[in-house]
Amino acid sequence: xxxxxxxxxxxxxxxxxxxxxxxxxxxxxxxxxxxxxxxxxxxxxxxxxxxxxxxxxxxxxxxxxxxxxxxxxxxxxxxxxxxxxxxxxxxxxxxxxxxxxxxxxxxxxxxxxxxxxxxxxxxxxxxxxxxxxxxxxxxxxxxxxxxxxxxxxxxxxxxxxxxxxxxxxxxxxxxxxx
Amino acid sequence: xxxxxxxxxxxxxxxxxxxxxxxxxxxxxxxxxxxxxxxxxxxxxxxxxxxxxxxxxxxxxxxxxxxxxxxxxxxxxxxxxxxxxxxxxxxxxxxxxxxxxxxxxxxxxxxxxxxxxxxxxxxxxxxxxxxxxxxxxxxxxxxxxxxxxxxxxxxxxxxxxxxxxxxxxxxxxxxxxx
DNA sequence: ATCCCATGTGTACAAGCGTACACAACGATG
DNA sequence: CATCGTTGTGTACGCTTGTACACATGGGAT
Numbered sequence: 358x359x360x361x362x363x364x365x366x367x368x369x370x371x372x373x374x375x376x377x378x379x380x381x382x383x384x385x386x387x388x389x390x391x392x393x394x395x396x397x398x399x400x401x402x403x404x405x406x407x408x409x410x411x412x413x414x415x416x417x418x419x420x421x422x423x424x425x426x427x428x429x430x431x432x433x434x435x436x437x438x439x440x441x442x443x444x445x446x447x448x449x450x451x452x453x454x455x456x457x458x459x460x461x462x463x464x465x466x467x468x469x470x471x472x473x474x475x476x477x478x479x480x481x482x483x484x485x486x487x488x489x490x491x492x493x494x495x496x497x498x499x500x501x502x503x504x505x506x507x508x509x510x511x512x513x514x515x516x517x518x519x520x521x522x523x524x525x526x527x528x529x530x531x532x533x534x535x
Numbered sequence: 536x537x538x539x540x541x542x543x544x545x546x547x548x549x550x551x552x553x554x555x556x557x558x559x560x561x562x563x564x565x566x567x568x569x570x571x572x573x574x575x576x577x578x579x580x581x582x583x584x585x586x587x588x589x590x591x592x593x594x595x596x597x598x599x600x601x602x603x604x605x606x607x608x609x610x611x612x613x614x615x616x617x618x619x620x621x622x623x624x625x626x627x628x629x630x631x632x633x634x635x636x637x638x639x640x641x642x643x644x645x646x647x648x649x650x651x652x653x654x655x656x657x658x659x660x661x662x663x664x665x666x667x668x669x670x671x672x673x674x675x676x677x678x679x680x681x682x683x684x685x686x687x688x689x690x691x692x693x694x695x696x697x698x699x700x701x702x703x704x705x706x707x708x709x710x711x712x713x
Numbered sequence: 714a715t716c717c718c719a720t721g722t723g724t725a726c727a728a729g730c731g732t733a734c735a736c737a738a739c740g741a742t743g
Numbered sequence: 744c745a746t747c748g749t750t751g752t753g754t755a756c757g758c759t760t761g762t763a764c765a766c767a768t769g770g771g772a773t
Contacts, residue, residue, distance in 0.1 A: 366721085382650040384562065387760065400722050403762075461649060468646045470694055471639060472560045481695045501691070502684075502707040509687030513679070516648055517659045529680040533710050544751085565730065578752050581732075 367405050370395045374416045379462035383413070383469055410475040417466040417476055421483045424463060427452055434490055441494050442534060446527035449507060453514060453521045464515060484508075495534060502533050545583045548573045552594045557640035561591070561647055588653040595644040595654055599661045602641060605630055612668055619672050620712060624705035627685060631692060631699045642693060662686075673712060680711050 373395030377386050386409065392402045406412040428434060431451070433444040453460055470480035484504055491500035506529065514521050551573030555564050564587065566580045573580070584590040606612060609629070611622040631638055648658035662682055669678035684707065692699050 384650070388762090389760075398722050400724090401720090404721065407762095409761085465649060467694075468649065468690075471643060471646065472562070477694060477696065484691060484695065498703065498707070501703075502710070505687030505691050505707075506680075506684050507687070508690050509683030509685070512646075512686050512690070513662060513683050516645075516655060517662065518655065525676065525679075529676070529683075529711065532680070532713070533707065535710070566732090567729070576752055578754090579750090582751065585732095587731085 366397065366401065370397065370402055370405055370412070371415050371419055374412050375420060375462065378416065378465060379458045383465055386413070410473060413466065413469065413473065414475055414479055417470075417479045420463045420466055421479065421486075423459075424452065424483075425486070428487075428490070435493065437494065440527075440531075441491075442531035443527050445503065445507060445530050446523050449511065449526060450521055450523045453511070460511075461515065464511065499534055503530060506530060506533060544575065544579065548575065548580055548583055548590070549593050549597055552590050553597060553640060556594065556643060557636045561643055564591070588651060591644065591647065591651065592653055592657055595648075595657045598641045598644055599657065599664075601637075602630065602661075603664070606665075606668070613671065615672065618705075618709075619669075620709035621705050623681065623685060623708050624701050627689060627704060628699055628701045631689070638689075639693065642689065677712055681708060684708060684711060 374391045388402045392399045433439040470476035488500045570577045570580045611617045648654035666678045
């Protein structure tokens with residue numbers, strides 16, 4: 358097992374990348390900007406992440422874990438007593454209510470997979486994880502549909518800059534559940 | 536320096552921009568690449584579109600019209616006799632079955648609005664247009680939900696590279712309609 | 714103690730970028 | 744015909760980019 362000379366170096370670069378994407382968007386992510394944000398020399402970023410895609414994959418992985426933590430901390434998704442639609446709607450509300458730049462960051466990374474094949478497996482994995490989680494409360498078809506609807510609602514909130522309407526989300530999600 | 540006083544110059548630049556985005560993605564769109572694709576000098580693109588955002592707005596507008604034409608040519612959305620869910624599912628199928636790069640292009644432009652405020656009104660307009668159209672067949676809340684679900688389903692088809700399942704889409708869309 | 718190699722650093726290069734701006738060619742207007 | 748504003752063209756400047764590569768360094772193995 359190779360021991361790292363600076364074990365935090367790599368992690369710090371990922372954190373900086375997430376910060377850069379959140380503040381300035383993927384378009385402005387470069388080896389140089391992330392190096393500046395992480396306060397490390399340029400060569401350090403190119404050493405740990407030979408291509409920008411590598412860095413994006415690592416960032417998306419970490420962002421996904423962030424969302425997973427929100428899901429886990431609420432925990433209501435697992436409990437068969439709770440209202441599934443309401444729980445999902447509440448989850449989205451909590452997520453969207455927080456730091457907007459964080460939300461935009463995760464969405465941007467997620468959507469970037471559309472054109473970056475390297476990110477596609479990670480994005481697909483996120484969708485599958487959520488669907489699997491939902492499958493414990495309902496059937497597979499419904500689970501997939503719920504994920505699609507969640508994605509669509511989030512997208513519209515972010516694109517139209519309309520405020521998130523939790524009641525509306527809960528109502529619509531409930532319709533999908535048979 | 537062959538052609539001068541080209542009345543279709545502006546339009547050709549937009550077409551070239553759409554081609555560039557479709558083939559290489561927004562990230563590779565620049566005044567120079569679009570100039571090369573349109574076979575016009577660099578100065579010509581900067582003259583007609585002072586900023587790249589201007590060009591993107593024009594391209595997104597045109598792409599949206601392309602989708603609207605598919606909707607209009609089918610025409611089933613207006614007819615109260617048809618099954619709304621089935622019509623929507625068929626629409627998505629027709630759209631997704633065609634040239635994949637075209638679909639990805641429209642999605643990419645649509646999603647780019649997340650980080651480019653200039654595109655946001657155009658993207659919102661597209662969503663509103665479709666919702667308005669659907670409102671003639673159902674209530675406003677359901678219309679919005681259908682748009683969200685359509686967006687989400689398209690997104691998942693493109694992100695997971697799974698084949699489009701029209702039957703599944705129709706079934707799920709139908710659940711949303713009260 | 715010595716060597717090896719993963720890790721970290723600095724710098725340089727060619728390519729591409731947006732932008733600005735001076736000039737050229739036309740249509741319209743007088 | 745003269746003038747003017749619109750449209751089109753060429754070029755140059757300063758900047759950022761990805762990438763490569765030589766060099767530094769220090770921990771683990773021998």
